[in-house]
Amino acid sequence: MKGIIFYCLILFFSGVVSDIILDDYKRVGCVQEISGRILREKAGKLKPNSPWHCQKFCAGYRYFGVEYSHECFCGNTIILPVMPSSKCTMACSGSPLLICGGYNAIDVYQRHEK
Template identity: 60%
Template structure:
């Protein structure tokens, strides 16, 4: 039974996180007034980096914040300040982290 739980957990992680050669994780950033990524936003249920990536198709950057929020943009709004507050579980998948209070986990599309 324990092996089954481990296999299911690994499968869930595989399907729910960003597994794409097209994106890199820039890391956890402190959110700024007016938002770090401003082009498009949504509250996603369920949310994960993978869900946010799909929501932000066509944008250069996407980020997850506060467990259920997803933001998209083509430019980073400065200042960019690293944060350690990305500790909230993703809405719908508590195995993954989706930012935190006043903290956004940012991903960037890699140009090919």
């Protein structure tokens, strides 16, 4: 039994089951943050934070993003221009095996329209 639980945890933290956990959201990717924020409609500093926690905080919004380990941003539009970044390297404050953006870098998720 312990082996099964351990295997499930590995799958969870490796992102294999992240689509299930994140309901109807898909990861857009790591994006360079701009002055004034890419997602502007709702923000919070979550303790703990993870993509799952932020998605729950942003329920009803089209986009959400995690940044700087403990920050969560929500919006129905993304402020352009969107520039890819490789700076999403900070561990989430709620799940240290997951990544929650970085300094001036936001990991963005978009709700998949059915």
